[in-house]
Amino acid sequence: MICSSSSSSSRLGWRGAVVVVAALVACRHGQRPMPAPFKLAVFPVQNASGGTAPIRPLTEALDAALGARGLEVVPRGNLDAVLAQHRMRFTGGVDRPMAKVLREELGVDAMLVPTLEQHVADAPPKIAMGVRLVGTGERPVVLWADAVARSGNDAPGLLARGLVTSSGELDRTVVAEVARRVEAYVSKGAAGDSCGDAGRFQPRRVFRAPVLDDVGRRSIAVLPFINDTPRRSASDVILGQFVAQLARSGSFEVLDPGFVREELLGHRIVLEGGVSVDNAMALLSLLNADLVLSGYVRQYVGGQGAPRVEFTAYVLDRRTQELVWSSSSLGEGNDGVFFFGAGRVHTASALSCRMVRGVVDHIVGRRGPLGPAD
Template identity: 30%
Template structure:
C-alpha cells in the first residue's frame, strides 16, 4: 500500500497541520516531569493509646503540574476511612478508638495525574482504660419529673461494676472531694474538677449517670444514660450509651412476659449498659465512618489569574460512603437498624458547603424548653451527644465542659446561641469548637400513656459563621402502628433515640 505526499506541497495543508499539532500540545507544560511520590514517612508520636498518641505522616513528591493535593486515608481491620485532603503534605492524626491502623496518601495534580503511596506499616493503639484503671462513680443525676430512689440506683450500679472487676474509688474519698470543692452538679465534669480528680485522687475515668425516667406504677418505666469521662486537663467523653425499658416491652403470650417490678427493670437496664461498655473496651462498639476511595476529579472555575478572568483548575472531590462497622454488636438499646420513615424529620436543611467527611469538634448546648416538662432540653441534648459520639470523624465535647464555659461567661441563651456566644464557644483559647449544636423541645411525653416527642435542631459553623443544618422532628410511639402493637415505641426515650439517630445520619450522609 502506498501513501500520497502531495498534500505537503500545499501551503494551506501545512498551516492546518501546524495548528492541529499545537492544539494537541495545549495544556501540557513541556519538560515537566511526571508526578511521583518519593517517600511516605510515618511514625507514632506520644503513647500508643487511643485519644492520646498521634500518628504523624510526611509525604515527599516531585514533578507534577500546578497545585498538588494530598488525600490521606487510614485503614483499620481492612476498612478504609478518609482522614484529610489538602495541599499540605504533612500532618498528624489521633485515633479516636483503639485498634490497629495503617496510612496511605493519594496525590493529585492539576493535570489529573493520580499517584498512590501504598499502605504504611501497621500501628497499634490500645484503649485509654483497662482493668487496672481507677474509676469514680458520681451520684445519680435526676432528670426525671419524679422522686426516684437515687441512692438505691447508685448502690446497685456500684455493686454491678465491682462484680465485673472494675476498680472504684472509695465512696468516702469521693464524698470528701465533693465537699472540699463544693461539687453539687453531678451531671458533668468541668476542666478544673477533672484535673483535680486526677492529681489528688489518681482517678482515670468517671462514671456519670443521668436518670431520664423513673416510674414504679405498673407498667414500670426506667430510662437512663451512663457515660465515661477521662480525667485531666481536657475531660473527654470516652463512651456513652443509654437505655429505656418499660414493663410492656415484650408482653408475650397472655402477657406472661410483662415485668411489674421496677427494680427488676432497673437491673435489666444496668446489665445492658455495662455489656455495652465492655463491648467498647473490647473494641467491638458500633461506629460510623466515611470510607475513602480514589479521588474523583472535578473542574472548578475561578475568576482570577487569566486574561479572560476565568481559569479552570482540577481539584479532588472525595468519594465516600457512610459505613457502620461492628454492626453486629448491640448497644444498650439493641442492634442498630435502618431508620424508619416515620422517625425522619419533617423538615431538614443542610448547607451545600458542609463537608460531612471532615474532622470536627462539636459542642452541644442544652436545648430550650418550650412549654414542656422540666429537664426535657437536657435530655434531648444528651440523646444528640450519644448519636454524634458514634461517628469516627466527630469529637463531642464533654457536656460538663460546655456547661462550665456557659456559666463562666454568663451566657443565657433564651433563643439559641447568638453570634457573640458562638464566637466564645468557637474561640481557640476558650473551647475551640468547630460546630455548635442547639435546639428547642416543644413536646416530650412518655411517663404515662402514649409517647410523644417534638423538637428542632440547629447546627452553627463557627468558622464560616453560618447555619449548616436545621431540622424539625415530630413523632408519636403509636405512629404507623396498625396491627397488634407491632412496631410500637412505648417509651419517650426509645422514640427520641430513633428520631435523633435519623437526624444525625442525614447530617453525616
C-alpha cells in the same frame, strides 16, 4: 480501646497516649489490642426523669453492678471526699478543674456520668438510663456513650407471661444491662447497642450545608436546648441524647456538657430564649470548637400512653459564622404500627433517642469516622 479512636491520647493524658500507640500498632496488623488498665469514677445518677425517682438506690445498684463485673472503680467515699474538699458540687458533667483533680489525686482515667431519663413506677413500669464516659484529659471530651430503655410491656408474650409489673425488677434489669455495656466498652471497645437505627423516625424537615462534609471540622459543642414543654428536664434528655449519638458516630470530637457549662458560667453567657449568633461564636472561640449545636424541645410526652416527642435542632459553623444545619422532628410511639402493636415504641426516651439518631445520621452524612489530627 477502639481502633478508630483518634483523639484518645488527649482525652486520657499520658497514660492513655501509651495505650493508643499500642492500639494503633495492633490495629494496623489486624489484631485486637489487649485491654489497658482503666480506672473510672462514677457520679451519682442524675435525675432527668421529670419527677421523683429512687436515685440513691439506683446509684448504689450501679456501683455494685460495675464492681461485680471486675471494673476498677474509685470507692464512692473517696470520690465524695475529694469533691467536697474542692467544693465541686455539680456532678452532671466534667469540667477542666474537675478533670485535673480527678486525674491527679485519684488517678482516674474517665468519669461515668449516668442520667435517669425516664422512670414510671406504675404498672407497666418504665425506666430509661443514659450513660457516658468522659475523659479526664486537659480537654474533657466524651469517649463513649450508650442508653438502655425498658418498659414492663415490651415483650408480654403468650398470656402476658412476660409482662413485668414490678418497678424494682425492671430497675435491676436496666442497671445490670448498663453495667454490662460499660464493661464491654472498657474491656473490648464495644460500641454498645443504644436505641438502634432511626428507621421510621427520621426528621420531617432538613437543611444541610455541604461544609459539614469537611472532616477538618472536628469538634462540636452541644449547648442547652430551650425547653418549651411542661415536662421538667425534657431539654436535658434531648441534649444528652445528641451528645451520645454524636460521640457514637465517631465523626466528631464531642465536648462534654460540663466543659461547656464551665465556659457559660465563667463568661456569664445567658441563653434564655435561644442561642444568638454572637453568643455561639463567642462560645466556639472560648471552647476552641468548630461547631455548636442547640435547639428547642416542643413536646415531650411519656407516662402511660403512647409517647410523643417534637424538637428542632440547628448547627452553627465557627469559620463561616453561618447556619449549616437545621431540622425539625416529630414522632409518636405508634407511628408506622399497624398489626398487633408490632414495632411500637413504649418509652419517650427510646422514641427521642431514635429521632435524635436520625438527625445525627443526616448531620454526619458522608464524613465517615474521625481520622488522625492534622
